[in-house]
Structure formats: C-alpha cells, structure tokens
Amino acid sequence: MSEWFDTKGKALSLDPANRGFQYGDGLFETIAIRGGKPRLWQSHLERLVKGCERLGLETTPDSLECVLDSALSGCEQDTSYCIAKIIVTAASGVRGYGRSAPSPGEIYVGVFPATPRDKNVYRDGVDTMLCETRLATGSPVAGLKTINRIEQVLASSECRAAGLFEGFTRDADDRLICGTISNVFIVTNNRIRTPSLDRCGVEGTMRRLVIDLLNDQGTGVEVCDLAEDDLAAADEVFITNSQMGAVPVRRCGDYEWDIGSTTHRVLGLLADFGIEECRA
Amino acid sequence: MSEWFDTKGKALSLDPANRGFQYGDGLFETIAIRGGKPRLWQSHLERLVKGCERLGLETTPDSLECVLDSALSGCEQDTSYCIAKIIVTAASGVRGYGRSAPSPGEIYVGVFPATPRDKNVYRDGVDTMLCETRLATGSPVAGLKTINRIEQVLASSECRAAGLFEGFTRDADDRLICGTISNVFIVTNNRIRTPSLDRCGVEGTMRRLVIDLLNDQGTGVEVCDLAEDDLAAADEVFITNSQMGAVPVRRCGDYEWDIGSTTHRVLGLLADFGIEECRA
Numbered sequence: 001m002s003e004w005f006d007t008k009g010k011a012l013s014l015d016p017a018n019r020g021f022q023y024g025d026g027l028f029e030t031i032a033i034r035g036g037k038p039r040l041w042q043s044h045l046e047r048l049v050k051g052c053e054r055l056g057l058e059t060t061p062d063s064l065e066c067v068l069d070s071a072l073s074g075c076e077q078d079t080s081y082c083i084a085k086i087i088v089t090a091a092s093g094v095r096g097y098g099r100s101a102p103s104p105g106e107i108y109v110g111v112f113p114a115t116p117r118d119k120n121v122y123r124d125g126v127d128t129m130l131c132e133t134r135l136a137t138g139s140p141v142a143g144l145k146t147i148n149r150i151e152q153v154l155a156s157s158e159c160r161a162a163g164l165f166e167g168f169t170r171d172a173d174d175r176l177i178c179g180t181i182s183n184v185f186i187v188t189n190n191r192i193r194t195p196s197l198d199r200c201g202v203e204g205t206m207r208r209l210v211i212d213l214l215n216d217q218g219t220g221v222e223v224c225d226l227a228e229d230d231l232a233a234a235d236e237v238f239i240t241n242s243q244m245g246a247v248p249v250r251r252c253g254d255y256e257w258d259i260g261s262t263t264h265r266v267l268g269l270l271a272d273f274g275i276e277e278c279r280a
Numbered sequence: 281m282s283e284w285f286d287t288k289g290k291a292l293s294l295d296p297a298n299r300g301f302q303y304g305d306g307l308f309e310t311i312a313i314r315g316g317k318p319r320l321w322q323s324h325l326e327r328l329v330k331g332c333e334r335l336g337l338e339t340t341p342d343s344l345e346c347v348l349d350s351a352l353s354g355c356e357q358d359t360s361y362c363i364a365k366i367i368v369t370a371a372s373g374v375r376g377y378g379r380s381a382p383s384p385g386e387i388y389v390g391v392f393p394a395t396p397r398d399k400n401v402y403r404d405g406v407d408t409m410l411c412e413t414r415l416a417t418g419s420p421v422a423g424l425k426t427i428n429r430i431e432q433v434l435a436s437s438e439c440r441a442a443g444l445f446e447g448f449t450r451d452a453d454d455r456l457i458c459g460t461i462s463n464v465f466i467v468t469n470n471r472i473r474t475p476s477l478d479r480c481g482v483e484g485t486m487r488r489l490v491i492d493l494l495n496d497q498g499t500g501v502e503v504c505d506l507a508e509d510d511l512a513a514a515d516e517v518f519i520t521n522s523q524m525g526a527v528p529v530r531r532c533g534d535y536e537w538d539i540g541s542t543t544h545r546v547l548g549l550l551a552d553f554g555i556e557e558c559r560a
Contacts, residue, residue: 172419
C-alpha cells in the first residue's frame, strides 16, 4: 500500500538510530495530492521550513520540493488523488538528546492512496466529542507539526473508540485548542473565531487559507482564547484540515448546531479556490 | 558501535511506517548494564509497564525481560559496562493518529558501550545552566519516558552549545522540573526537596532509589513545587540518573554551591546499595 522514499531513491527501511524514532527529533507535513500535484504546497513548505529553523535542522525549500517531485514521479500508483507525507528528522549519529544546531536534516517521503470523504460529510456535518486527553500548555514547539504527537494519538484513540468523526482537545487550562486532525472555527452572532495556537496545537494550512480567504473579503477571523462555554454558545462550528478542506460540525457531545450561512460561505470560498471536496 | 535487536533476533532496519517514528507512539528505557546485568531493572520495568498501560500498548514484563536477556547474551561486545535501550512502540499498520487501545506493542533493544564518568565529576561536582527551553505543563504523559522528547533535545542542545554538563529545565509556569538527562534534588537547611513531576518531566529510576534509601533511614524527601528562587537559596544541589547515580552540582549560571554533608551522604548510600560509580 505505501511507498517510502528517501533522498537517494526508494527506501524500504530506516536506521533504528534515526533521531526521529529515538527522540521525536523531527517534523512532518501531510500533503493532499490532487491531479498529481501537491495542494497548498507553499503553506506546507513555509511551516516545514519554520519548523526546521526552530529545531535547528538544515534543509532547503528546493531540496524538499525536489524530493517530493521525485517521489511523485517515481510512484507506481495513481497519484491523481492521494496523500504525501514528508518527514524531516535530525540525521542519525549523535546519541543523547543534545546535538549541534543546526544539524543536517534527513528527508523521507511516503505516498499513499486516499479516498475522498463521502459527500454527506459536507452536506450533513459530522459528530464529534470533547476528548478527555488534554494538551500540555506552553510548548516550545506550539503551532509546529513535530513528530511528538502522543497527545493526538491518545485523543484520537478516544474518538475512534466512540466511533466519532473527530474529537476536540482542550489544553491543561481548559482552553479549546483544536481537533485531533483538524482546526476548529466557531461562529457566534456572525463573529468568526478560532483558537489561538501559541501555547500548543498545530497551525493547519487549511486554517490559514480560510483566515486569508475571509480576510480578502473583509471578514476578519478573531484568533483568541476559547473555552467549552464558547462551543456551547456557538451558532455554527466547522473544522478544517489539508485533506478535506472545511467540514461542518453538527454535534459535539451534548452541543448541537445547524449548518448556517457562514459555514456554507466558507465551503463556497474554498470550492472557488480549488478545494474540490468542498463543492456542493 | 551499536547493535539493534527486535523480538525476532537482530534487526538492522526499521519499517518507516513504525508508529514510533511516525507519531512518537511509544516509550523507552535507558538501562545501565553493569557486570552484564541490568541495574535497577525492576524500577525500569515498572515505569515501562505503567507507560504501556497509559498508552494502551500490550506487553508483558516477561517479554520485556526476555528480549533484553536475549539481546545481552547475543551481543558481540563486552557487556560488563554498557547501556541498553529498550523502545516499545505501537505496532505498524494503522495510519492516522488513532488506534485501538490496547494495541500490540513492538519491542526494540539496542546495546551500546559506555564509559564511566570521570571520578572528579563525583568529587568536584559539575557546572550546569538554566535552559531557555521550557517544558509544556499539564502533559497527559507526565512522569513517563515517551519517545516525545523534543523539549529535551532543544534544552540539551543548549547545554551542549555552552559546553556544560547539564541544564535545568523549568516548565511554562517557571517551576523548576528536572535536568535534561537527570532529576534534581535541592538541600536547604537540611530539608531535601525534589520537584513534583505530575505536570511534566520524567520520574527517574535513580530519583526513586534516592528517595527510598533516604526514607529507609527516616529522612523524608519533600516532593513539591520548586522555582529558581529555591535554587538560589539552596545549600546543596545534586542530580541523579540511572547511568551515573548521583552527581554533586557546583554551579548553575550565577548560583554556586558547596558539596555538603547531605550530598556526601547520598553518594555513600548509593555506593553501599551497589551504585559503584558513587564510591569515593
């Protein structure tokens, strides 16, 4: 099913001394491949380069693009609709947590077949829950997509057990932060708000696009602290991620919402931008 | 230099789909091997089993012991003084953060040569610093040794750049938590205190041993919230880890301490227990 590549061509195995495996010393991006091309590539690249700078990993945008292109062109499967995952880790070799910074980065690319979400997900919305698993707050890598995702593993396993589409995570101080695989937007009295991600959470590329598209139309999105009470008081809720665009949320635990005009407008803006999944 | 094993014998490579590499979905222990035997094995085992329960990973103490024994006996190098690292990850196979819990655990063991710390480390103490890198607080895996160690990588890289033996980390709320590879004890007016690790940090096996040995002698160690001011006011400071036992700290930034009677007493207790490194 999967094809894993490194910078030297196809790589079916990994050195167990790899610092990503040993310490989570790395980052990743999960990119929607549509029509054989990486979607929102510049946004993914920007976050990855920012992450590499923060972690002190040497890479160049050119090398990242080149590895992805080569993986896609060398891929034996149909890449019209699939997912590419790029992982950048610190090179193997140094034992112990500390290393020189910057250190050389190692790039791995995996390409996987994908299945579009069912149309009724966009039409009817999805059911979610509030996860018990909390995100630690004040992370030195807040906003970035490091390999250190044990909190998301635990939270997402809760949704999986409950048979729900997604779960919302709060931080240790009860702030609403994001979904396990998505960012969340809340609409209340026509105000559109999304949680601040400066203490924990991942700044999604689709979140960025929604904020930018609304901003271009003169509609500001407030990035601020939010809590469960804000969910309870919301008129509409929707989630975003790079693979599915935006998806309306119908329910989170006991809270229920209609799919309102703002959510429909956001879906329309994304569809017009070229996020095909969001087309009605 | 290194030898990596899995449960089926020697394994020189790793599946890139491994969930430890992909998401940090795993735990590890770093065990001092002395005279060919794992030191403080029961403590390591207890923490690992507790971690596997928390993460929903299926393992048994017997299987962990068996894999380590087989790695040590099959090892080509001298195991009289070395380090074994056991990594347990969720089995490969499920893409996406969520998985069923419990899930099967995969065990990897690496054995590495070690070099004893120079005697003057124990006699003269070591120089440390306060790291800029903070630990996020309220972690759902506080106390455990998951693969998610990016905070320690960043903090330890600070010490490495400064050429110092160790760095102390604080959490996002300015509490003193631990060293990058050690736990910390502070002695003030004959009170012995060590930071609470219920919000972040790793509960070290040597920390546990020091608390237990002192307790056996009727000397309680207070496990509590501590801050930089407590370092400033301390009479003595020492650090512990599984490889080196206890080591006196001479300096942290501008704060300096003498090596006092409590530190000498702890070194003596550990030496008597069989932690040879601490013998004067």
